[in-house]
Amino acid sequence: MGIFDFLKGKKKDKILQWHDKYKVNIIEIDAQHKKLFALYNELLNAMYKGEGYDVLEKCLDELIRYIGTHFLTEENYMLKFNYPAYEEHKKLHFELIKTTLNLHKEFRERKTVLTEEVVDFLNDWLTNHVLQVDQQYASFFKKRGYINS
Numbered sequence: 001m002g003i004f005d006f007l008k009g010k011k012k013d014k015i016l017q018w019h020d021k022y023k024v025n026i027i028e029i030d031a032q033h034k035k036l037f038a039l040y041n042e043l044l045n046a047m048y049k050g051e052g053y054d055v056l057e058k059c060l061d062e063l064i065r066y067i068g069t070h071f072l073t074e075e076n077y078m079l080k081f082n083y084p085a086y087e088e089h090k091k092l093h094f095e096l097i098k099t100t101l102n103l104h105k106e107f108r109e110r111k112t113v114l115t116e117e118v119v120d121f122l123n124d125w126l127t128n129h130v131l132q133v134d135q136q137y138a139s140f141f142k143k144r145g146y147i148n149s
């Protein structure tokens, strides 16, 4: 399915809505996760509106840069609180960064276009990672009393 089919009608299903279930109960990280969702939604909206290459490239660039910022913040918390699965979690971050940077490069070189598959990949990764993998350190921090709720 190409971009045209995508633009015809599935945007609504792919918008990310913030829910409390995504919270890790660290104010800084919850704010970053919300911003990641918002940047993803901006990219989705730009695609839906049929914006040109420059706008899409800017949205994608901003999303990828912020993913990098977020991962560093999160990894610093894990180091600070001696999270035992730090290396494993960091590896997952690295894999996403590698995939998105590659995607960005191909898009910049106009070797690929943003398709529904790309959006699905980002959507799945963001929601599943925040909802499952990030919740594991949140649970560890909570048990150790580093966070309150």
Ligand code: FEO
Residues within 6 Å of the ligand: 033, 070, 071, 074, 089, 093, 129, 130, 133, 134
């Ligand atoms: Fe919030 Fe592990 O990324």
